Amino acid sequence: MQLKFTKMNGAGNDFVMLDNRDRSLSLDPSRIAHLCDRHRGIGADGVLMVEPSLHGADFLMRYYNADGGEAEMCGNGARCFARFATSLQAKPSEEVSFETLAGLIRAQITDGLVTIAMSDPHSHRPPETLDVAGEEMEVHFLNTGVPHAVAFVSDLEAVDVRKAGAALRYHQAFAPKGTNANFVQTIEPGLIAIRTYERGVEDETLACGTGVCAAALLYHLKSQTPSPISVKVRGGDTLQVGFEKVAGNFRKVTLTGPADFVFAGTITL
Numbered sequence: 307m308q309l310k311f312t313k314m315n316g317a318g319n320d321f322v323m324l325d326n327r328d329r330s331l332s333l334d335p336s337r338i339a340h341l342c343d344r345h346r347g348i349g350a351d352g353v354l355m356v357e358p359s360l361h362g363a364d365f366l367m368r369y370y371n372a373d374g375g376e377a378e379m380c381g382n383g384a385r386c387f388a389r390f391a392t393s394l395q396a397k398p399s400e401e402v403s404f405e406t407l408a409g410l411i412r413a414q415i416t417d418g419l420v421t422i423a424m425s426d427p428h429s430h431r432p433p434e435t436l437d438v439a440g441e442e443m444e445v446h447f448l449n450t451g452v453p454h455a456v457a458f459v460s461d462l463e464a465v466d467v468r469k470a471g472a473a474l475r476y477h478q479a480f481a482p483k484g485t486n487a488n489f490v491q492t493i494e495p496g497l498i499a500i501r502t503y504e505r506g507v508e509d510e511t512l513a514c515g516t517g518v519c520a521a522a523l524l525y526h527l528k529s530q531t532p533s534p535i536s537v538k539v540r541g542g543d544t545l546q547v548g549f550e551k552v553a554g555n556f557r558k559v560t561l562t563g564p565a566d567f568v569f570a571g572t573i574t575l
């Protein structure tokens with residue numbers, strides 16, 4: 307089987323993009339994982355498929371992690387999806403909407419930067435002290451389309467993200483589905499830095515969009531710093547998170563950042 311694909315990345319979080327508007331593709335988890343394999347496949351943190359909308363949006367977005375499992379949402383992936391899906395249109399639009407398992411996402415494309423309006427965050431938990439790989443950490447939690455545990459630290463470079471990230475990702479407190487694990491350091495008021503161990507990639511990624519949103523919103527709760535909040539990711543980019551508070555709840559959360567085409571090709575499966 308010859309499969310056409312496009313490779314993109316959003317702030318270093320990289321993806322295989324597939325056009326499945328005819329719904330002819332049916333890839334099992336092992337094939338998805340093969341596409342993401344950095345030695346035997348194309349190499350990526352995940353796979354995004356463009357499918358026809360089911361409820362009146364422009365498209366439907368399916369997201370799969372590198373381990374082949376489907377996830378509800380992907381923030382960096384959604385920005386890449388917006389640019390890729392509109393590139394398939396006869397007259398590419400600058401605004402696009404698409405359904406995800408986490409809800410409807412609207413995107414605005416301007417000069418290579420993409421702003422997505424996220425689904426409303428939920429399931430906020432007050433911080434709790436957890437044993438994370440033998441170290442006591444105060445851990446916050448928020449679901450921004452997918453689950454995120456966030457620990458604020460004084461020195462991001464000193465964190466063993468693979469060890470502490472895996473311990474948090476599989477921690478009993480987040481069983482059975484687990485969570486993404488984020489470590490955040492305040493750089494200056496309104497600017498934080500983040501490192502993320504991603505569920506389903508099972509490693510640190512160069513950026514995690516939904517993690518960036520969770521970190522920014524939880525940082526607001528800690529510091530009362532107003533919107534927008536800038537977040538510097540491991541890959542070197544700085545993403546912007548906007549939000550409003552309505553009756554104490556976060557609403558109109560937006561994520562702005564790059565979404566770049568890298569190459570297109572055909573893989574033999």
Ligand SMILES: N[C@H](CCC[C@H](N)C(=O)O)C(=O)O
Binds near residue numbers: 319504514
């Ligand atoms: N690994 C995440 C999904 C992708 C999130 C990340 N790539 C993003 O940009 O939001 C999970 O399984 O919950």
